[in-house]
Amino acid sequence: MLIINILGILLIAGIVWWFWLYKPADVSENSSDLLVTVKNGVYQPARLKIPAGEAASIKFLREEASPCAGTVVFSDLDISEELPLNKQKTINLPALTPGTYSFTCQMQMYRGELIVSDKP
Amino acid sequence: MDHEQRVELIIEGAGCASCVGKIEGALKGVSGVVGAEMNFAERTVSVDGSVPIDDLIKAVESVGYNAKGTEGVSEDDLMDEKEATDLAYYKRLMREVTIALTLGIPLMAYSLIVGEMTVTTTTERIVWLIIGLLTAGVMYFSGKHFYVGAWKSFLNHSANMDTLIALGTGTAWIYSMVVVFFPTVVPDMARHVYFEATAMIIGLIDLGLALELKARGRTSQAIKRLIGLQAKTARVIRDDKEIDIPIEKVLLNDHVRVRPGEKIPVDGIVVEGHTAIDESMLTGEPMPVEKKESDEVVAGTLNKTGSVVFKATRVGKDTALAQIINMVKRAQNSKPPISRLADIISAYFVPVVMIIAVVSALVWLNFGPEPAVAFAIVSATTVLIIACPCALGLATPMSVMVGVGKAAEAGVLIRNGEALQTASKITAMILDKTGTITLGAPKVTNIHLVNAKDEDGVLHLAASLEAGSEHPLAMSIVESAQDRGLSPSGVEKFKAIAGHGVEGVVEGKELLFGNEKLMRDRRINVNGAIDAAQQMAAEAQTPMYFAVGGQLAAIIAVSDPIKEDSIEAIRRLQKNGIRVVMLTGDNRATAKAVANKVGITEFFAEVLPEEKSNKVAELQMQGEIVGMTGDGINDAPALALANVGFAIGTGTDVAIESADITLMRGSLHGLADAIAVSKATLRNIKQNLFGAFIYNVAGVPFAAGVLYPFFGLLLSPVIAGAAMAFSSVTVVTNANRLRLFKAQEH
Numbered sequence: 026m027l028i029i030n031i032l033g034i035l036l037i038a039g040i041v042w043w044f045w046l047y048k049p050a051d052v053s054e055n056s057s058d059l060l061v062t063v064k065n066g067v068y069q070p071a072r073l074k075i076p077a078g079e080a081a082s083i084k085f086l087r088e089e090a091s092p093c094a095g096t097v098v099f100s101d102l103d104i105s106e107e108l109p110l111n112k113q114k115t116i117n118l119p120a121l122t123p124g125t126y127s128f129t130c131q132m133q134m135y136r137g138e139l140i141v142s143d144k145p
Numbered sequence: 146m147d148h149e150q151r152v153e154l155i156i157e158g159a160g161c162a163s164c165v166g167k168i169e170g171a172l173k174g175v176s177g178v179v180g181a182e183m184n185f186a187e188r189t190v191s192v193d194g195s196v197p198i199d200d201l202i203k204a205v206e207s208v209g210y211n212a213k214g215t216e217g218v219s220e221d222d223l224m225d226e227k228e229a230t231d232l233a234y235y236k237r238l239m240r241e242v243t244i245a246l247t248l249g250i251p252l253m254a255y256s257l258i259v260g261e262m263t264v265t266t267t268t269e270r271i272v273w274l275i276i277g278l279l280t281a282g283v284m285y286f287s288g289k290h291f292y293v294g295a296w297k298s299f300l301n302h303s304a305n306m307d308t309l310i311a312l313g314t315g316t317a318w319i320y321s322m323v324v325v326f327f328p329t330v331v332p333d334m335a336r337h338v339y340f341e342a343t344a345m346i347i348g349l350i351d352l353g354l355a356l357e358l359k360a361r362g363r364t365s366q367a368i369k370r371l372i373g374l375q376a377k378t379a380r381v382i383r384d385d386k387e388i389d390i391p392i393e394k395v396l397l398n399d400h401v402r403v404r405p406g407e408k409i410p411v412d413g414i415v416v417e418g419h420t421a422i423d424e425s426m427l428t429g430e431p432m433p434v435e436k437k438e439s440d441e442v443v444a445g446t447l448n449k450t451g452s453v454v455f456k457a458t459r460v461g462k463d464t465a466l467a468q469i470i471n472m473v474k475r476a477q478n479s480k481p482p483i484s485r486l487a488d489i490i491s492a493y494f495v496p497v498v499m500i501i502a503v504v505s506a507l508v509w510l511n512f513g514p515e516p517a518v519a520f521a522i523v524s525a526t527t528v529l530i531i532a533c534p535c536a537l538g539l540a541t542p543m544s545v546m547v548g549v550g551k552a553a554e555a556g557v558l559i560r561n562g563e564a565l566q567t568a569s570k571i572t573a574m575i576l577d578k579t580g581t582i583t584l585g586a587p588k589v590t591n592i593h594l595v596n597a598k599d600e601d602g603v604l605h606l607a608a609s610l611e612a613g614s615e616h617p618l619a620m621s622i623v624e625s626a627q628d629r630g631l632s633p634s635g636v637e638k639f640k641a642i643a644g645h646g647v648e649g650v651v652e653g654k655e656l657l658f659g660n661e662k663l664m665r666d667r668r669i670n671v672n673g674a675i676d677a678a679q680q681m682a683a684e685a686q687t688p689m690y691f692a693v694g695g696q697l698a699a700i701i702a703v704s705d706p707i708k709e710d711s712i713e714a715i716r717r718l719q720k721n722g723i724r725v726v727m728l729t730g731d732n733r734a735t736a737k738a739v740a741n742k743v744g745i746t747e748f749f750a751e752v753l754p755e756e757k758s759n760k761v762a763e764l765q766m767q768g769e770i771v772g773m774t775g776d777g778i779n780d781a782p783a784l785a786l787a788n789v790g791f792a793i794g795t796g797t798d799v800a801i802e803s804a805d806i807t808l809m810r811g812s813l814h815g816l817a818d819a820i821a822v823s824k825a826t827l828r829n830i831k832q833n834l835f836g837a838f839i840y841n842v843a844g845v846p847f848a849a850g851v852l853y854p855f856f857g858l859l860l861s862p863v864i865a866g867a868a869m870a871f872s873s874v875t876v877v878t879n880a881n882r883l884r885l886f887k888a889q890e891h
Contacts, residue, residue, distance in 0.1 A: 026511065033507040037500050044304055044496040066294030067301045090234035091290075092358055095227070096478055103561065105478030109223065110230045131478065132538025133491045134305040 061137065063087040063094045063108060068128070068137035077123045077141045084113045093135065099128045152192045154201060157211040157396050159188055164210065171208040175200055188383070188396055220372045220470055231358055238355040241287035245348030248283050252276065252341035253863060264324050264336045273325045273338050280318060280340040288314065288347040304495035306535050310350055312499065313529035314343045317862060320522045335516030339526070339862065346530055346866030353870025357539075360877035363884065364543055367550025368477065371470050374426055374445035379410035382454065392460075399457045403448045411444050412464045413455035420451030427466065428556045428794075428810040469809075472560065473553045477546045481562035483827070484541035487834055491537045498532040498845065505849035513850075520850070523862060527848035531865035532841055535873040540833035543880035548826025551886055556809035557819040564805035568789045568823035573769035574718055574816070575761060575783075578729035578736065580776045581793055582715075582743055582813070583705040587618055589625035590686055591702035593677045596693075601631060603699045607691050609633040609651040610658055614641060618687065621703045644730055644753035646689070657692040660732060660751075664690045664697065674700055682734030685742060712743050714813035719744070721820065724769065728752055728760055757783035774808075774816060791816055825886045833876050840872050 061083060062069045075081045087094050087108035097116070098105045108114050118139075126139040156168060165183045168190060172181035178194035178201070190212075192201055198214050205212035256262050264270055284292070292315070294307030321338035328336050378389045382400040392410045395401065400416065403409055409422070421433040424446045433449050436442060442455050445466040461467065480488070502525040509521035545562050552559050559565050579585050592600045608626030611619035612633045626633065639649035645666075646659015657667060661678070664671045669692045671678075678688040678700050686702040718725050727748035729736045736750035749760050757775075761783050764771045773780065773787030784790030784804050792804030793811060808815035848865055852858040 029510060030507060033503050036503050040496050040499050040503075043299075044302055045493075047302055065290070065297040066305055066307050067297045067303065069297075069301075071301050071303070090230055090237070091354075092231060092234070092361055095230075098478055098480075100480060103475075103479065105475055107223070107227070107474070107478075109226055131542045132535060133488055134534065134538060136303050136492070 059083045060113070061085050063097070063135065064089050066091075066093075066135060068135055071137040072140065073137070074140045074142065075118075075121075077143050078120050080118060080120050082115050082117045083139075084115050086113050087111070093130050093132060096131045097128055097135075098131060099126060099139070101126045152198055152201065152214065154190050154192065154198075154205065154212045154214060155394055155396065156183070156188050156190055156205060157213070159183075159185070159210055167208050168205055168210060171204045172201060175204045189394060220467070221375060221377070224369060224372050228362070231362060235355055235358050238351050238358070242348050242352045242355060245283045245287040245344050245351060248276075248279055249341055249344035249348050253345055256341055262338045262341070264328050264338060270325055270328070273321070273340070276340050277318070277322050277325055277338070280321075280343050283344045283347060284314065284318065287351055291347070291350075304499070306495075306533070308495055309498060309529045309532055309534075310346065312502075313526045313862065314346050316522065316529070317346075317526045318343045331518050332516050335519035335522075337516075337519050339522070342526065342862040342866070345863045349863075349866045349870040353874055356871075356874045357535075357877050360874060360881055361543070363881050364546040364877065365477075365550070366884070367547075367554050368470065368473055370426075371445075371466070371473060371553060374408065374466060376408040376410040376444070380404075395457055395460050397457055397460055399460075400454050401457055402452065402454050403442075404452045405448055405450055407448050409442045409444050409446050409448060409455075411457045411461075412459035412466075413442055413457045415440050415442060415453050415455045417455075418451050418453035420453045421449045423447040423449055427469070430556070430810040430812070469553070469558060472558055473549060476549045476559050476561050476565075478542070479545070479561040479563070480541055481545065481566035481827075481830070483566055483830055483834070484562070487537050487540060487837070491534050494532070494534045494537065494841075498528065501532075501845060501849060502526075502528040509850065520859070523859065524848065524850045526862045527860050527865045528845055530862055531844045531848040531860070531869055533837070533844075533869045533872045536837035536840060536876050537834075539873055539876045539880075540837045541830050543877050544826050544829040544833055544883060547880050547883040548822060548829065551826075551883055552819060552822045555815070555818045555822065557815055557822065558807040558809065559819070559823070560805045560807075564789055565823050565826060567770065568772065568806060568820055569827040570770050571723060571772040571789060571820060573724040573726060573764050574772040574774065575726045575728050575764065575787070576715075576745075576813070577757075577773075577775040577780055578727055578731060578739055579705055581774050582711045582727065582739065583707050584811075585705065585776070587621040587687070587703040587705035589621055589701060590704040591681055591700075593674070593681070593688075593700040593702070595674050595697045595699055597698040600699075601629060603691060603701070604629060605631045605633070606651055606654065606656060606693060606698075607658060607701060610636055610639070610647060610649050610656045612636065613639050613649075614647055616641075616647075618689065618703055619647070622701065643755075654693050655695065657695075658689060661690060662751075664692060667692070667695075669695060669697055671697055673697075679734055682732055683738055685735055685738035687731050687735045707739065707742060708811060708813070710812050710814055714817055715743050715745060717814070717817040718820070721817070723772075723820070726760075726764065728757060730754065754780075755782070758786045761786045772816075772820075774813075791819065822886060825883060829880060829883050833879055836879070837872070837876060840868075844868065 059073055063085060085097055085108050087110055090110060096105060096107055106114060106116055121141045123142050128137045128139060129135060165185050169181045169183050172178055172192055175196055177196040178192055180193040181190055183190040202212045264273055291307045291310045295311035298305050298308055317339040321340050324331055324336050324338055376392055379392050379395045380387050380389050380402045381395060382402060387402055395411050401410060401413060415436050415438050419437040422436050422442060423433045425431050427443060427445055444464040505528050506521040506525040509524055510517050513520045549559050576582055592603060597603045604626050608623045608631060611622045613636060634651055637650040641647050645663040648657045661671060671690060674697060681688040681702040686704040688700045688702045690697060691699050691701055715725055725745050727740050727745045729750055730752055731750060733750040736748050740748045752760060757780055761771050761773050770788045772789045772791060773783050774791040774793060775784055776793055789806060790804040792807045794807055794809045806819050848860050850859050
């Protein structure tokens with residue numbers, strides 16, 4: 026029983042670490058040609074990095090018919106766009122100040138982050 | 146671009162047939178272009194080759210014309226495409242439901258009728274093994290999307306509804322398979338299989354998704370209706386011939402003919418004919434509007450009586466209708482601040498539920514009665530399955546979608562969720578007088594001569610001075626002069642003195658036209674005329690002093706009629722407990738007369754345009770949540786400062802950019818409607834959020850088994866699956882109730 030309890034506690038610690046504490050490496054870094062695929066309940070890549078102070082555009086390709094995948098919302102930027110199935114949709118972003126901007130589906134189940142940082 | 150690809154460009158500025166050769170030549174000269182063929186009647190050119198479209202546009206521009214691509218898909222096509230996507234997805238879900246329930250229902254019936262699904266004999270092991278494999282088939286055919294989604298999210302360090310369902314059903318299936326293969330690993334009493342739970346949960350949740358999809362379809366009815374207003378084709382006149390072309394190909398300045406019963410395809414100005422146009426679909430204004438030469442017509446409205454030709458002034462994405470559709474769509478997807486808490490919770494919700502499931506299993510294993518393993522598995526599975534992040538996530542967006550759409554149907558354009566929420570809390574409403582309470586089309590009603598000899602002479606000079614001014618009162622003077630057949634002379638040294646009046650020189654005479662303050666500032670003696678002016682003001686007329694050569698010549702009074710339904714609409718606002726305040730640049734007496742007529746007790750008169758925002762701030766200092774209503778142009782700073790700025794559009798002129806909420810028709814009922822629909826939507830959001838919170842807050846502990854020690858109650862995972870599936874359907878259905886909201890409740 027002790028082993029089961031320890032395993033249970035380790036499992037809880039694992040959940041906390043994996044979903045909250047661990048930050049995956051930045052996946053996509055490019056200001057001109059970012060493509061995010063919406064498929065199987067996730068944005069791929071889910072973390073994008075763009076330089077501050079420059080307008081940028083992100084292309085979204087929705088490959089999933091679920092209505093949840095049908096809208097992408099950048100709530101901080103007041104942008105919300107419908108994504109047609111199997112067609113690229115370009116979302117133009119204004120020049121942004123450094124920070125992290127999240128983009129999600131309407132229900133916040135699909136989540137992605139746009140990291141805007143000063144140029145090195 | 147592939148070699149095979151054909152691109153179509155719309156050409157602007159091609160007025161003669163000889164342009165064809167020039168444009169085709171320029172395009173053929175671009176390296177990579179195989180062929181270019183122009184359709185002069187439609188002003189389009191088809192280009193074959195492998196060249197980026199920008200290069201083609203540059204080539205056309207190099208020979209002096211403008212070109213643009215036709216790649217933009219119309220809203221109509223997008224909507225059709227979305228419906229087709231949704232329908233295909235619905236059918237797929239229903240197939241999955243059928244497969245899952247075909248196995249799940251008989252198993253469920255067996256468990257209810259025969260009893261425990263235990264594994265004791267070898268025969269039972271074989272039978273359950275077969276059923277276990279069939280369940281695996283259901284998991285693959287009907288539930289694959291949950292497992293793939295859960296896995297992909299897991300790799301992404303995120304968790305969603307798929308994670309919960311995959312974990313819940315996966316746990317039940319794996320445990321059952323362990324019982325089948327290694328019965329001795331678990332205690333005797335716990336040798337129970339849960340294949341029926343796995344199959345039923347997958348079936349029910351797919352069914353929930355399908356029903357939710359159907360209900361979601363109804364939430365976008367308002368936008369569908371707006372998109373449906375767009376005509377598909379337009380009859381343009383090119384080279385004296387009338388041709389029907391798709392509306393995407395209508396160019397600026399094209400002459401377009403519209404016959405009775407047809408929709409106006411793009412925005413424009415009438416150049417020939419007269420008619421009555423039904424604008425109700427856009428503005429909510431029920432009466433058809435007369436249109437003659439120089440009047441504006443708007444895409445999406447319906448031509449009723451006559452045949453007219455109009456010049457296209459806004460096409461494609463620039464038409465008022467396209468902008469309205471765009472704005473409504475954006476607002477429908479924006480979130481009011483009330484959703485912030487739900488958003489934060491849903492970001493952490495799934496991992497928290499996973500932790501609760503583990504804790505619940507551990508508690509059962511440590512302290513539960515025998516068979517503790519079975520109880521632990523059931524409670525963990527049920528916790529995972531009953532928790533519904535979707536209901537939380539859907540609560541706000543679905544209501545906003547319906548509420549904003551419903552408002553648009555009543556001619557009220559709400560900019561975003563924040564405006565929607567704040568509008569529901571307004572405690573004080575400031576109304577600009579001219580153009581808001583009144584028609585904003587004043588007429589000269591009285592000319593009181595002081596030192597002048599004849600009315601026509603006075604009116605001629607006054608109209609000459611005011612001809613250059615854009616003030617509504619100035620226009621009334623000019624129109625009155627025109628009505629009397631007086632044509633204006635030229636004005637020199639014209640100067641507008643904001644909030645006071647104008648000055649200038651006409652026919653060598655120095656003229657000054659404005660309020661009493663202006664006269665006193667310029668030391669013009671008005672003493673003998675004050676009584677007459679006061680009398681006019683008391684009758685809700687606006688007296689203006691007119692001085693010629695430094696001497697008061699006359700008082701010209703104009704009166705701006707109160708809109709027919711202003712009184713009723715203001716009463717509606719007051720009945721809802723809103724403090725209504727009137728604001729005007731007019732003198733105190735006129736303001737008082739108008740305020741009295743419409744039943745407003747509180748007003749600010751003689752307010753300069755730049756002071757309007759101070760009045761907004763003043764009310765805010767008193768703790769009021771202030772709505773400001775104005776025409777959206779002169780009142781921009783006050784509209785911006787108010788908690789909610791309402792711009793009154795005059796039907797076609799949509800001041801979309803300057804206000805939080807735009808009323809498409811002149812009536813103040815739009816204001817009361819906007820507040821009513823905001824309140825109804827917020828109420829609906831609160832119901833949804835409350836329902837979703839209570840469901841999860843009560844459902845999760847119940848599933849974990851907190852009631853077991855007291856009442857011996859433990860929830861079945863199948864019931865949890867059904868509850869979860871229908872909780873999000875309930876949210877969407879409740880949002881759809883908003884569609885029954887009646888805007889005009891007098």
